Amino acid sequence: MAKILVLAELKEGVVQKVALELVSKARTLGEVTAVVLGTGAGAQAAILGEYGAQTVLISEDAAYTTYLAEPGAETLAYLIEQIAPSLVLIGGTYDGRDIAGRVNAKLGSGVITDAGEISFEGGALKVTVPWYSATTIVDVTSPSNAPLVMVKPKTFAAEKLEGAAVPTVEKISFTPSDKSKRARILETVMEKSEGPSLEEANVVISGGRGLKDAKNFELLHKLAEPLNAAVGATRAVVDSGWVSYSMQVGQTGKTVKPNVYIAVGISGAIQHTVGMKGSKNIIAINTDEEAPIFKVSDLGIVGDSLKILPALTEELKKRRG
């Protein structure tokens, strides 16, 4: 049976959702070993087991939370050599990319980024990858013994495994070298945000340059209230400094797959739609009836967002009573 190694990232001591997504996928491919590095790792073994990890390798060394990339990369490289997995799954996150890039160069692993479906056909790995802003789906394999496969958050569903056994938990017998402690994290500053996160929200309302002015994003936040929605944005308005980068949806931002996505004053450039076209239902408001966003929307409204947004917010409040 194929051995699948999953790097399960922690954030403030809690295993990230993407890790549960990766484990859920990995258990369909073979025997799953999850690696958890950092303060609080031990407490997270049980939940990884619930999603299908048979073995959880943990280390609570403070180096993983104090220094960037290198302690994690050293450890993962050591484990790959020890375990000789068929495949290593890593989240396409900030830290995941940093670690994967180093392990790739250290071991000569080869990396497949932005993986879609993953399977073994006749023992050979096959990964589908959306290339060129997801206009083309390419099937890729790797001649490497233990290729690194990177998966963006939200690519797979996180699903608990019914009747999962309690995982075997083992301490990792590797200590990061002093040399790996070079890029020190001095401080972590979280920007406060209200409402649900972009990734978790059932409804996402995103704004683009068609909102005309930064202050009009307030109209989106007002509409978000009755819908309990998260607010996103295009790169054009992020680059203009209207809103923060953490709100960007698209190729170089977040991938969202809510039940309802409302695109307001967004032209629908391919680099934007790649991040939202997996939404179940798409509503678009745009003054230009030729706007490409209408090609991917279920309900398209040709009209002025600055007029429609306040009217819609009122209408929803009225209906809610």
Added chain:
Amino acid sequence: MKIVVCVKQVPITTGTNKIDPNTLRIVREGVDAELDPADEYGIEAALQLIEAQGGEITLVSMGPDRAIEAIRRGLAMGADKAIHISDPALSGSDALTTARILAAAIKRVNPDLVICATESSDAYTGIVPAGIAQLLDIPQLTFAKKLTVENGKATIQRQIEGGYQTVEASLPALVTVTGSINEPRYPALKGIMQAKKKPVETLTAADLGFATSEVGSAGAKERVLGWNPAPQRQAGVLIKDDGNAAVAIADYLQKLKVI
């Protein structure tokens, strides 16, 4: 201070890159190409450091002969010189080979600081810079939206999910920069004229000690088995707002049971 900025030439993005169905590579012939806009932030960051503290900027680029145009633009912005690795054997290289080649070229410069973009605009794997850092055996400071260099240390504000981190490392180090770090300058006419005379060293894979068999498609750890066009979403209804849009959207949301 010696700074290397890695710069890549990319096809100008029109939204839809053309793909050669046989090679599955981006069609680069007959398509206009430019210095990756993502790399202009790196060049600008380097220029600001050099203007304040003195030093020299070397651009390093791996790409076909015509990538010299992108290099010249970087020189016109103000970089001092460049290394251009151009070799038909490198065509089809993966991120690992790209990192190996770039690291080997950078070693010749022995810089205090290496700057890359977080990801390129054409293939955007975003894993080349960490590979370079590993091969040069230096720390990496990634996703920088702010960079300062003082007393032999680089400090960045690192973009993360929902906020940022302040991270520091002693030099030599590698930094990747995001689009929020600065406003890149346009090359002035004087800069464009001077760029033509600035030194560019052209190297092959063999010059850097690599055999043809270990680079390019031959050395790649990824193999394309086949491809399909991505499934398209079907467009739904389109209505013109004649004052009823709010009601129409509310009805739709109600049907979906989100209100």
